[in-house]
Amino acid sequence: MNEYVERKVTFTWSEPRSSYDVVIVGGGGHGLATAYYLATRHGITNVAVLERGYIGGGNSGRNTTVIRSNYGIPEAVRFYQRSVELYEGLEEETDRFLMHDKKGLLWLAHTEMGARAERARAEVNTAFGAKTEYVEPAQIKEICPQIDLTGNGKWPVVGASYHSGGATARHDRVVWALAEGAMNRGVHVHQRTTVTGLVKDGERVVGVATDRGTIGAGTVLSATGGWVTRLAEMAGLRLPIRSHPLQAFVTNHYELQFPSLLSSGDLLFYVSQTARGEMLMGAELDPQPSYSTRAGHPFIQSCAQRAITLLPFLRDLRVLRQWTGICDMSPDYSPIMGTTGVDGFLVTTGWGTWGFKAIPAGGEQMAELIATDETPELIAPFSLDRFARDRTLADRGSSGTH
Amino acid sequence: MSLTLYCHHCRGKRPLSDFVYGEIPKVPDSLTDPVERDLDRGFMHDNVEGVVVERWFCHGGCHRWITVRRDTRNDTVLSPET
Numbered sequence: 001m002n003e004y005v006e007r008k009v010t011f012t013w014s015e016p017r018s019s020y021d022v023v024i025v026g027g028g029g030h031g032l033a034t035a036y037y038l039a040t041r042h043g044i045t046n047v048a049v050l051e052r053g054y055i056g057g058g059n060s061g062r063n064t065t066v067i068r069s070n071y072g073i074p075e076a077v078r079f080y081q082r083s084v085e086l087y088e089g090l091e092e093e094t095d096r097f098l099m100h101d102k103k104g105l106l107w108l109a110h111t112e113m114g115a116r117a118e119r120a121r122a123e124v125n126t127a128f129g130a131k132t133e134y135v136e137p138a139q140i141k142e143i144c145p146q147i148d149l150t151g152n153g154k155w156p157v158v159g160a161s162y163h164s165g166g167a168t169a170r171h172d173r174v175v176w177a178l179a180e181g182a183m184n185r186g187v188h189v190h191q192r193t194t195v196t197g198l199v200k201d202g203e204r205v206v207g208v209a210t211d212r213g214t215i216g217a218g219t220v221l222s223a224t225g226g227w228v229t230r231l232a233e234m235a236g237l238r239l240p241i242r243s244h245p246l247q248a249f250v251t252n253h254y255e256l257q258f259p260s261l262l263s264s265g266d267l268l269f270y271v272s273q274t275a276r277g278e279m280l281m282g283a284e285l286d287p288q289p290s291y292s293t294r295a296g297h298p299f300i301q302s303c304a305q306r307a308i309t310l311l312p313f314l315r316d317l318r319v320l321r322q323w324t325g326i327c328d329m330s331p332d333y334s335p336i337m338g339t340t341g342v343d344g345f346l347v348t349t350g351w352g353t354w355g356f357k358a359i360p361a362g363g364e365q366m367a368e369l370i371a372t373d374e375t376p377e378l379i380a381p382f383s384l385d386r387f388a389r390d391r392t393l394a395d396r397g398s399s400g401t402h
Numbered sequence: 403m404s405l406t407l408y409c410h411h412c413r414g415k416r417p418l419s420d421f422v423y424g425e426i427p428k429v430p431d432s433l434t435d436p437v438e439r440d441l442d443r444g445f446m447h448d449n450v451e452g453v454v455v456e457r458w459f460c461h462g463g464c465h466r467w468i469t470v471r472r473d474t475r476n477d478t479v480l481s482p483e484t
Contacts, residue, residue: 387441
């Protein structure tokens with residue numbers, strides 16, 4: 001482990017060229033993963049990733065690093081399972097220690113209705129390749145000894161689905177490994193480069209205007225989360241995206257081991273333990289559409305209250321830090337990937353609260369789309385035109401908060 | 403910091419959790435096809451990074467709607483003042 005830690009990542013920075021085959025707007029996980037897979041899988045290296053701040057400084061640095069594939073609809077299970085598998089091999093592939101930690105995820109049910117939903121989740125997961133099984137309260141207690149199965153008398157735990165593929169990884173290490181891998185193969189990453197507009201030739205997008213000059217592009221991919229709305233507007237495109245803040249916080253060090261990820265759909269919170277031993281908690285979205293990353297006390301209060309209902313030991317801990325990410329929410333709680341109907345302009349957005357886990361698969365599939373000019377079968381259902389075709393992928397119950 | 407809104411009907415400064423959000427849908431005039439207009443109204447958003455005008459339902463108080471101007475860059479309420 002130490003040999004990984006001690007070896008620092010080496011970035012090769014370069015000056016912008018006047019044009020690239022592919023320009024990716026947004027140097028977060030998805031943008032860099034797309035560049036990485038373009039370079040490694042398809043040998044396309046005349047690629048630039050433009051980032052207005054620093055790489056991984058947006059939502060890639062403002063999430064809760066949950067990796068899982070226990071979704072409720074076949075399309076999503078298949079896609080996220082691909083991502084779970086890519087994550088499992090990513091350390092070896094990039095030769096970087098990403099602190100990938102497979103710990104399993106308990107998704108609790110507090111009512112008969114909830115138990116039925118979790119049974120159905122286990123079934124659909126198993127059918128499409130994800131490893132999930134339904135577990136009874138006694139097994140839950142074995143996996144997570146700290147839990148109060150009575151839920152303080154109010155939220156009894158009647159069952160859960162246990163997703164053994166559930167994992168976490170270190171967010172900035174993932175971003176850095178992908179950036180390094182891409183840059184080593186000739187991809188340019190430009191930080192502090194703000195894209196201010198799209199350059200069009202007739203109906204086709206042929207480049208981007210930036211605060212460092214115009215950069216031509218064969219293909220422009222927006223991987224900017226909710227900020228895509230403004231870019232899309234310039235392409236004459238309306239998007240079903242609304243940005244909401246999502247808060248999370250960590251406590252001080254908890255001496256004992258908290259083995260699994262734990263999540264309750266009814267109580268709307270989830271808990272995991274970080275590598276430092278801190279307890280990490282998150283809950284639901286803020287109700288107001290906003291780009292503000294302010295964090296507030298009411299959230300900590302309500303989230304802690306709910307978490308303590310099931311995990312009484314948390315009451316002895318103190319809150320250390322909190323942060324807020326900006327979730328680009330789609331109406332059906334599924335991502336939007338692929339072509340837009342505007343030539344030369346692709347989007348990967350709608351990553352809401354489920355972006356981190358999808359970084360490798362999202363990048364791999366978008367890279368394939370850019371390289372082959374054909375939408376891969378895995379992400380075809382997530383196209384933007386699904387709303388017009390009445391083929392939405394509603395999966396709120398699985399992607400609610402993390 | 404967290405958002406508080408002022409309800410001018412029941413004259414109370416209340417936390418955001420007392421309110422329910424209501425977007426004012428704006429379908430662009432450039433869309434003329436009724437089907438496209440329905441699609442836009444149903445799904446699409448301006449997602450403005452800047453000043454927005456929106457409606458909030460005073461659920462914890464008087465059950466009436468208020469109109470709020472807010473800057474989504476920093477969640478500052480511009481009017482009504484709190």
